[in-house]
Amino acid sequence: MTRPLHVSDEVRALAPGFGHLAVEAHGLTNGPSDDASSALLDEAARRLAERLGGRAPQDDPHIAAWRAAYTAFGSKPSRTRNSAEALARRALADGGLPRINRLVDVYNAISVAHLIPVGGEDLDRIQGGMRLVRATGAEPFVTAAAGAETIEHPDAGEVVWCDDEGVTCRRWNWRQGVRTRLTEDSVSALFLLERMAPMPLDELTAAGAELAEALHKACPEARIEIGEVWGDR
Structure with a gap:
């Protein structure tokens, strides 16, 4: 059973159209990016270009x-882009998507x-538990600057x-902290x-199923569970 995630009433009021899906995996084997994870990223970039049709x-x-x-919580979306938009822009650029490690490549491809x-x-x-809240401003967020935490x-x-222990991701999904990020x-x-x-x-359900399938292919011995979709239809 996937661990519960809590969305605060303040966030629900701010964005009533929000929904999420959790996929939990155990027994994973990670490592450097390889041909398989790179191919997933290339195929994802192709699908994105087809979806956007030049937009x-x-x-x-x-x-x-x-x-x-x-914008509703005071962030400038052209300055601090949500993670999907930021990755999409990189996928469409000449340099393409970054290769991080096998697991990160898999979930970036789904994104x-x-x-x-x-x-x-x-x-x-x-x-403890994960929760989505509006910050007080006192919460610690561990990040990296000039090569140091x-x-x-x-x-x-x-x-x-x-x-x-503190913030795991700032501005909803803009920047992940180093404390809980996936490593090799x-x-x-x-x-x-x-x-x-x-x-x-x-569509969120379909993306979760595709992520689980890709994880199974990358880590055949892993135990993967897809949680229930949360959000209003």
């Missing part, structure tokens, strides 16, 4: 809805192919994912797929 990512109705949500934010957290590094704090009112040593993971209306919840 810019921000002109897609789903990305436009995320931009509106970012780009479906144009939805997808995050991956190391379950062994999460402290440093602690920042979110803006008051900013939407953040956090656990009992990770063996258990929580993948979080997020949607805004007007994207149908059925």
Whole structure:
């Protein structure tokens, strides 16, 4: 059974069209990016280009809805882009998508192919339950600057994912912290797929199933469970 995720009433009021789906995996084997994970990213970029049909990512109705949500909590969506838009822009650029490690490549490919934010957290590094809240501004966020770990704090009112130890992702899904990110040593993971209306919840379900299938192919011995979709239809 996937661990529960809590969405605060303040976030629900801010973005009533929000929905999410969790995929939990144990017994994973990670490692450097390889031909298989690279091929997934290339295919995802092809699917994205076909979906957009020459439009810019921000002109897609789903990305436009995320931009509106970012504006609602005081963030400038052209300056701090949601993760799906940021990855899509890289996928369409000459340099293409980055290769990080096998597991990150897999969930980045799902994000780009479906144009939805997808995050991956190391379950062994999460402290307590995960929750989506509006920050007080006092919560610690471990990030990297000039090659060294440093602690920042979110803006008051900013939407953040956090656990009992602090923020795991700032500005909803803009920047993940280093404390819980997936590394080549990770063996258990929580993948979080997020949607805004007007994207149908059925599409979120399809993306979760595709992620689970890709994880099975990459890690045949892994135990993978797809949670229930949360959100209004």
